[in-house]
Amino acid sequence: MWKKIVFLIIIFLIIVTLLTIKFSIKEQKKHYKLIAIATLMSHPALDAVIQNLKKELEMEGFVENKNVKYIIRNANGQIQLAANIANELSALNPDVIVAVTTPMSQAIVKVARCPVVFAAVTDPVGAGLVKSLDKCEKMITGTSDAWPYYDQLKLIKEITPKVKVLGVLYNPGEAASQYGIKKIRYYAPKLGFKLLEGAVSSTAEVYPVAQNLASRVDALFLSSDNTVISGVGAALKVAIEHKIPLYVGDSGTVAKGGLAAVSVGYPELGRETGKLVARVLRGERCIPVVVARGSEIYLNLKAAELMGVSIPKEIIKKAKKIYYEIQK
Structure with missing residues (x-):
């Protein structure tokens, strides 16, 4: 008898609890x-x-x-x-x-x-x-x-006019990167660049692919996909080791060690x-x-120092924001 009463009480409490939760969700x-x-x-x-x-x-x-x-x-x-x-x-x-x-x-x-x-x-x-x-x-x-790709490539030419071969890291599996690499392929020859492309499928591949490109290019450029942007630390390590500039396309990645970017404002x-x-x-x-409309210049002078790059004064004067350290 007592077992039956306890069982009914438990069932009653469960029903009350469920109704209370349902009412709470409705009230929210x-x-x-x-x-x-x-x-x-x-x-x-x-x-x-x-x-x-x-x-x-x-x-x-x-x-x-x-x-x-x-x-x-x-x-x-x-x-x-x-x-x-x-x-x-x-x-x-x-x-x-x-x-x-x-x-x-x-x-x-x-x-x-x-x-x-x-x-x-x-x-x-x-x-x-x-x-x-x-x-x-x-x-x-x-x-x-x-991204304003023409302006970005033009900035590379203005800061480092001796760059002829540009290594581009991108993830061909991302739609944003597919769009970006088409734009880069279109504008690069017009500005006198030869491209060497390095495809990655994960952030873990950024370092070895960048290493493979580094000895054959004058500069590295990260395309507009989240995979390579998340691997900026690995790309930065390669750029510093080989004393070549690392260009990026957004202000946040400049703060993380990219040399320079013409960026939309995130x-x-x-x-x-x-x-x-x-x-x-x-x-x-x-x-x-x-x-988004924007073509502001962002620079990282600490990154420039570590990569052995001297940024022209006229570019520094035009910069919207200058970073003096590399953010972790």
Whole structure:
């Protein structure tokens, strides 16, 4: 008899607990907007996007733990995890999913049932996210960080005019890098560069591929994909060992030891992404994609010293920001 009573009490408590949890979730949804953020990995440029996105949303009135909650997932560079993260976040049915990087955005749009805002996607049309940059689509918008490749290659020529052979590291498996290498192949001959390409499929391959290129090139250049950018430390080690310049394409990687870059502003890209998310949370749909505009010069004088490069004074005067140390 007592066993039956205890059993019924346990069942009753379980039912009450489940109802309480269900009610709590409903109450949270009444008071909070749920924002899911998915990124492929962490590196300075992507971290700047997410940090400034959240800052912009706060300025727009969407304050964490007051009227919005964030769920953040990071694949830590493992592209194969993107699909799992996409399915997990889609199942939570958030008010909006922010997908950072091209591979993560591609995974999210395949399964999302809510609005999607992508960020730091080099070629949204080529990646199959949108049909056109000029026409809006109902459930997806975002920001593009297409690099100013001609200006970047021109800067290499201005800082190190003796560079003739340029070694380019890139991951052919990333859509952003496929776009980037096409641009580099197009502009390099026009500026008198011969290219030697080094393909990598993981961050671990950056060091050996850079080593293989180093004795045959006058400078190294990291393309616009997350794999090689995450391996900047390995590329920097090779550049210092061989006393050759290492050029990059974003300001965050200059801080990590890249010699120089003409960069779009990733903090500004984050703010623009935050504005798009705010518009979505207010119910707006069919918002055009925002393409980053920027051609600011970033320099690292410590890296220049270690690579044996003297940067012309006129370039230093034009720089938006100069780093005097290499950030860890």
